[in-house]
Amino acid sequence: MGYMAKPKSRDDIRNTSRLIRKIQSAEKELYFPIVDFLEKTLPRIIPGFTFRVGEVEEMGECHGLTFPERNEIMIRSDVYLRACEGSGRDRLTMAHELYHYLEHSKETVVFARTGTKNIPPYKDPEWQADAFGGELLVPYDLAKDLTIDEIAEYCGVSLAAAKVQYRQIHK
Numbered sequence: 627m628g629y630m631a632k633p634k635s636r637d638d639i640r641n642t643s644r645l646i647r648k649i650q651s652a653e654k655e656l657y658f659p660i661v662d663f664l665e666k667t668l669p670r671i672i673p674g675f676t677f678r679v680g681e682v683e684e685m686g687e688c689h690g691l692t693f694p695e696r697n698e699i700m701i702r703s704d705v706y707l708r709a710c711e712g713s714g715r716d717r718l719t720m721a722h723e724l725y726h727y728l729e730h731s732k733e734t735v736v737f738a739r740t741g742t743k744n745i746p747p748y749k750d751p752e753w754q755a756d757a758f759g760g761e762l763l764v765p766y767d768l769a770k771d772l773t774i775d776e777i778a779e780y781c782g783v784s785l786a787a788a789k790v791q792y793r794q795i796h797k
């Protein structure tokens with residue numbers, strides 16, 4: 627038993643990330659200001675949207691939580707503070723939650739009983755949100771000539787995430 631979302635290809639997800647960059651006027655920037663986007667831009671363009679920083683006691687193991695029905699994204703305070711300082715892993719967590727907010731809701735995600743077979747990645751909401759995080763923070767169109775180290779440094783992602791995106795770009 628797992629969750630199943632509407633199928634999304636890497637290209638679909640990449641296009642969504644381009645749109646988000648356009649909304650933020652960051653089409654030409656290697657470093658996407660994900661904290662600003664969630665904290666300032668999204669509340670401005672979606673009335674009723676709330677970005678909330680939650681305490682560790684309240685959120686436990688969860689680094690981020692998204693409540694589509696409540697129009698809310700909640701990020702754990704330590705994750706938020708590290709993201710503000712530019713920590714790649716925490717910035718990715720915020721981008722990941724953004725995708726859940728944009729694409730996943732009660733209407734679009736269902737429980738799926740798939741027997742022995744696993745849910746294919748393109749229908750797995752967690753895979754989709756991770757893929758989006760990578761695409762948003764590492765712009766495909768701008769990062770083509772960068773090395774893995776440069777991607778990590780200029781785009782503000784972890785070395786692990788930089789490797790994943792490097793492979794996507796040079797496929």
Ligand SMILES: [Zn+2]
Pocket residue numbers: 722726751752755
């Ligand atoms: Zn998730």
